[in-house]
Amino acid sequence: MGLGFIGQEIARAALRSEEVELIGATDFSPSLTGKKISEVLGVPAGTFKVSKDLASAVGKRRGVVLLHATGSKLPQVMDQLLEAIKLGLCVVSTCEELAFPYFRHPALADQLDAAAKKAQVTVLGTGVNPGFVLDRLVATAAQVCGPVHHVKVTRVVDARTRREALQRKVGAGLTEDEFFKLVDAEQLGHVGLAESAALCALGVGIDCDDFEEEIVPVLAEEDIPGGAFLVKAGRVAGIFQSAVGLADGQEKVRLELTIAVGAEDAADTITIDAEPKVTLVIPGGVAGDRATANVLVNAAPRVKSAEPGLLTVLELPAGR
Amino acid sequence: MGLGFIGQEIARAALRSEEVELIGATDFSPSLTGKKISEVLGVPAGTFKVSKDLASAVGKRRGVVLLHATGSKLPQVMDQLLEAIKLGLCVVSTCEELAFPYFRHPALADQLDAAAKKAQVTVLGTGVNPGFVLDRLVATAAQVCGPVHHVKVTRVVDARTRREALQRKVGAGLTEDEFFKLVDAEQLGHVGLAESAALCALGVGIDCDDFEEEIVPVLAEEDIPGGAFLVKAGRVAGIFQSAVGLADGQEKVRLELTIAVGAEDAADTITIDAEPKVTLVIPGGVAGDRATANVLVNAAPRVKSAEPGLLTVLELPAGR
Numbered sequence: 001m002g003l004g005f006i007g008q009e010i011a012r013a014a015l016r017s018e019e020v021e022l023i024g025a026t027d028f029s030p031s032l033t034g035k036k037i038s039e040v041l042g043v044p045a046g047t048f049k050v051s052k053d054l055a056s057a058v059g060k061r062r063g064v065v066l067l068h069a070t071g072s073k074l075p076q077v078m079d080q081l082l083e084a085i086k087l088g089l090c091v092v093s094t095c096e097e098l099a100f101p102y103f104r105h106p107a108l109a110d111q112l113d114a115a116a117k118k119a120q121v122t123v124l125g126t127g128v129n130p131g132f133v134l135d136r137l138v139a140t141a142a143q144v145c146g147p148v149h150h151v152k153v154t155r156v157v158d159a160r161t162r163r164e165a166l167q168r169k170v171g172a173g174l175t176e177d178e179f180f181k182l183v184d185a186e187q188l189g190h191v192g193l194a195e196s197a198a199l200c201a202l203g204v205g206i207d208c209d210d211f212e213e214e215i216v217p218v219l220a221e222e223d224i225p226g227g228a229f230l231v232k233a234g235r236v237a238g239i240f241q242s243a244v245g246l247a248d249g250q251e252k253v254r255l256e257l258t259i260a261v262g263a264e265d266a267a268d269t270i271t272i273d274a275e276p277k278v279t280l281v282i283p284g285g286v287a288g289d290r291a292t293a294n295v296l297v298n299a300a301p302r303v304k305s306a307e308p309g310l311l312t313v314l315e316l317p318a319g320r
Numbered sequence: 321m322g323l324g325f326i327g328q329e330i331a332r333a334a335l336r337s338e339e340v341e342l343i344g345a346t347d348f349s350p351s352l353t354g355k356k357i358s359e360v361l362g363v364p365a366g367t368f369k370v371s372k373d374l375a376s377a378v379g380k381r382r383g384v385v386l387l388h389a390t391g392s393k394l395p396q397v398m399d400q401l402l403e404a405i406k407l408g409l410c411v412v413s414t415c416e417e418l419a420f421p422y423f424r425h426p427a428l429a430d431q432l433d434a435a436a437k438k439a440q441v442t443v444l445g446t447g448v449n450p451g452f453v454l455d456r457l458v459a460t461a462a463q464v465c466g467p468v469h470h471v472k473v474t475r476v477v478d479a480r481t482r483r484e485a486l487q488r489k490v491g492a493g494l495t496e497d498e499f500f501k502l503v504d505a506e507q508l509g510h511v512g513l514a515e516s517a518a519l520c521a522l523g524v525g526i527d528c529d530d531f532e533e534e535i536v537p538v539l540a541e542e543d544i545p546g547g548a549f550l551v552k553a554g555r556v557a558g559i560f561q562s563a564v565g566l567a568d569g570q571e572k573v574r575l576e577l578t579i580a581v582g583a584e585d586a587a588d589t590i591t592i593d594a595e596p597k598v599t600l601v602i603p604g605g606v607a608g609d610r611a612t613a614n615v616l617v618n619a620a621p622r623v624k625s626a627e628p629g630l631l632t633v634l635e636l637p638a639g640r
Contacts, residue, residue: 016467019525136639137461139638143456143614143615143640144606146333146337146610146614147338205339275336278602279603281602281603282601291465294463295463316638318456318636318638319522319634320459320462
């Protein structure tokens with residue numbers, strides 16, 4: 001469900017996987033519904049057409065997992081999730097707030113959990129961020145540690161390696177004023193960082209009682225070419241966001257995300273202060289869109305065989 | 321069970337964990353049985369004494385997980401595992417061959433699985449290697465990948481950072497002749513590398529039909545000081561081992577383990593050839609003994625809440 005850029009990537013990843021079969025697709029856009037799926041995806045993908053609604057996309061198939069990519073905020077997509085659950089589908093969604101819905105929407109989370117249990121299906125929000133680099137991978141790495149004192153994860157993405165829409169999404173080319181206006185209107189900024197911080201704390205066994213978030217622009221010190229457009233000196237090149245988890249006023253988890261045109265030393269770096277200390281580096285960082293699609297597709301069979309209810313990535317097994 | 325060096329580390333890790341409680345200990349050595357546990361561990365650890373047998377160490381406690389550290393090879397420890405299962409205990413063991421017993425001992429694996437299911441308990445072999453760096457972490461990292469074409473993992477350990485027993489265990493100080501005699505007698509070499517290769521392949525979704533193992537000495541090019549003893553030029557400094565998984569004669573998984581006095585650039589490095597490619601580096605590498613103890617203790621609550629039967633680390637969830 002949802003054949004935007006990421007949804008199409010997910011569909012193509014599903015076609016490449018030996019574990020799942022792509023049986024249908026649905027989107028709300030009139031420009032897509034009724035089109036042959038192969039035409040939309042640009043690759044051979046079966047004979048079905050994009051359906052207008054979920055029920056007709058699924059038909060009479062059983063054991064279906066909905067791969068869902070329509071929105072970042074849980075209230076936006078709640079009706080879609082409930083409809084899927086009612087149809088008896090498991091759900092794996094890119095919805096960032098669904099990665100840890102207890103954080104911002106505990107009542108909606110409870111509602112989803114109850115509905116999923118009643119329908120005997122399983123619902124999961126995942127992706128690369130939230131869902132992998134800043135939470136699931138951290139919890140996995142911390143398996144070799146004793147009690148964890150502090151976790152720091154930095155993710156630095158050079159937006160030039162990403163599509164233009166993402167460069168725009170992080171504010172590249174804006175003035176500082178325009179940047180903060182969009183932040184205030186909640187139209188700019190990565191959704192899900194605090195969810196990752198909460199998941200990360202839970203996954204390594206730290207009880208945080210407070211979380212703080214910050215978002216500031218990364219400004220271009222000189223003209224930055226090489227992206228979809230030139231970012232002039234003094235303009236916004238991208239975002240720097242942080243989410244911090246605290247216990248008794250003391251910082252326990254610090255996640256820092258930089259996505260900017262021209263960002264240097266792109267990498268994902270996990271540093272766990274514990275006995276023993278662990279540092280884990282992914283040079284260049286996990287590629288965003290393609291990796292997100294794979295994470296969703298690889299999770300589908302795991303979600304299908306999990307206990308019914310609302311799941312988090314911390315409960316997923318390591319293997320395919 | 322088993323209060324050798326690693327067993328004692330496990331007991332101390334259990335004391336530090338908020339998730340488990342150390343309730344008893346057993347060892348076969350007459351020099352340990354009857355001693356107070358605090359005396360054996362050198363830290364306050366409760367009032368019980370080291371028992372001569374498992375049943376009396378457990379007493380009437382229910383919901384017990386046995387942390388087991390007595391041997392590397394499955395046939396050696398089979399009776400101990402079956403006894404624990406019969407007593408209704410879940411088991412988490414350092415036994416390297418138990419990490420993927422289907423590889424070398426399919427009949428014993430089936431026997432354990434049946435016994436565990438009958439007793440409604442769960443049995444797992446884990447550690448850092450096998451159990452984490454070369455298999456579980458690889459499978460986790462590959463969640464962001466599409467179909468995996470090839471995996472290479474290298475683990476380089478400078479044995480000078482480890483205890484003397486480990487330096488001896490990898491042959492440091494021997495002549496080449498002595499080294500190969502011990503290898504032929506199966507008294508030298510890391511146990512579990514091929515098990516990791518099989519687990520790794522399974523975890524990333526590659527069907528391997530053949531596995532090859534190799535072990536050769538790392539020779540000291542000059543005198544190497546700094547270890548528990550001087551390794552003279554020309555003598556063995558440690559081991560280089562590899563395990564390769566193949567499909568239709570083509571290499572798909574390559575694990576390379578170097579443990580040598582003076583080994584340079586100690587690190588764990590995972591390289592996954594897929595779309596997207598992923599490289600993951602742990603500079604310095606995951607520390608061996610302490611980390612192994614933590615992995616076992618952190619797995620205990622997960623194993624207790626898992627389905628009955630024989631488990632592999634690929635089925636463990638990410639979080640604590």
